[in-house]
Amino acid sequence: xxxxxxxxxxxxxxxxxxxxxxxxxLKLVCRDLYLTVVRNIxxxxxxxxxxxxxxxxxxxxxxxxxxxxxxxxxxxxxVLHHIDFNDDHEYDIFLKDKDFTxxxxxxxxxxxxxxxxxxxxxxxxxxxxILFPCYSIxxxxxxxxxxxxxxxxxxxxxxxxxxxxxxxxKESLRKFGLFEKDGPRxxxxxxxxxxxxxxxxxKYEKISVDxxxxxxxxxxxxxxxxxxxxxxxxxxxxxxxxxxxxxxxFTRSEQEFYREFSEKIKFDNNLRIxxxxxxxxxxxxxxxxxxxxxxxxxxxxxxxxxxxCIGLIY
Numbered sequence: 001x002x003x004x005x006x007x008x009x010x011x012x013x014x015x016x017x018x019x020x021x022x023x024x025x026l027k028l029v030c031r032d033l034y035l036t037v038v039r040n041i042x043x044x045x046x047x048x049x050x051x052x053x054x055x056x057x058x059x060x061x062x063x064x065x066x067x068x069x070x071x072x073x074x075x076x077x078x079v080l081h082h083i084d085f086n087d088d089h090e091y092d093i094f095l096k097d098k099d100f101t102x103x104x105x106x107x108x109x110x111x112x113x114x115x116x117x118x119x120x121x122x123x124x125x126x127x128x129x130i131l132f133p134c135y136s137i138x139x140x141x142x143x144x145x146x147x148x149x150x151x152x153x154x155x156x157x158x159x160x161x162x163x164x165x166x167x168x169x170k171e172s173l174r175k176f177g178l179f180e181k182d183g184p185r186x187x188x189x190x191x192x193x194x195x196x197x198x199x200x201x202x203k204y205e206k207i208s209v210d211x212x213x214x215x216x217x218x219x220x221x222x223x224x225x226x227x228x229x230x231x232x233x234x235x236x237x238x239x240x241x242x243x244x245x246x247x248x249x250f251t252r253s254e255q256e257f258y259r260e261f262s263e264k265i266k267f268d269n270n271l272r273i274x275x276x277x278x279x280x281x282x283x284x285x286x287x288x289x290x291x292x293x294x295x296x297x298x299x300x301x302x303x304x305x306x307x308x309c310i311g312l313i314y
Contacts, residue, residue, distance in 0.1 A: 048099045050105065053066070056109070061085060105118070110184070115146075117184045119136070137188055152240060152242075162198050173187075193222055196223065220261065224265070234295050249306065278303060279300060294314060298310065
């Protein structure tokens with residue numbers, strides 16, 4: 001019995017064993033195989049994309065740059081591909097033909113305003129030069145960086161950008177708020193929360209985020225509401241650090257806000273506040289009898305750079 005005469009479910013099982021180059025050749029054999037591959041493309045082997053840059057204007061996706069994954073060479077040395085789109089259908093075909101589950105860098109560029117939103121793998125230095133793998137999420141314009149958020153989560157599985165092809169479709173990006181007036185800031189809040197929760201289907205209210213302070217305070221509220229600072233089952237929960245860069249001067253009202261926030265998440269009545277020329281910090285800790293470890297909530301403002309670091313760590 002030849003491949004063409006097999007039922008579709010058996011064809012797909014066989015096609016799953018083939019590499020992308022062979023699948024492309026097989027599509028040219030006959031119409032039946034072509035349609036089978038196209039219908040089931042998202043279940044089959046596809047080129048893995050590690051770098052993707054999406055250019056847009058108003059509510060249109062114009063083109064992309066991308067680099068495919070090749071384990072034997074460095075990402076920066078790989079061939080950069082460019083594709084222009086005449087319509088949304090061409091963009092959808094591009095997404096279906098690629099695997100984005102191992103995406104390392106994602107960039108959106110508004111060609112009208114010049115704003116660029118970057119999401120990429122990085123390292124976060126904390127304490128005594130301890131390095132944590134993290135994702136850096138930043139917004140810049142033609143001349144300078146506007147804001148930056150670094151997210152480090154100590155989890156057993158690999159930290160990833162949680163978007164597949166369907167979540168990069170134009171309709172999904174519209175729902176995420178990318179094409180709105182404060183689109184990049186809305187999307188930064190969305191990406192940050194999705195990296196924390198690993199659930200990009202969660203929805204958040206679309207209220208104004210026209211300042212960096214509003215983005216940071218909303219992210220803190222979402223993390224609190226979702227239980228990331230909860231004391232329940234703390235030994236089993238993922239430890240994390242999140243750094244906000246771009247909030248501006250750390251005012252008295254801001255100190256009061258973070259102090260009130262710390263009161264909500266403190267361990268027992270243990271709360272230490274330190275204000276020096278270099279930094280302002282609020283810490284709460286406890287020695288845990290269940291895991292024999294030490295759990296700490298920290299809020300740390302570095303005055304020289306106006307960075308705010310917030311986290312739950314050992």
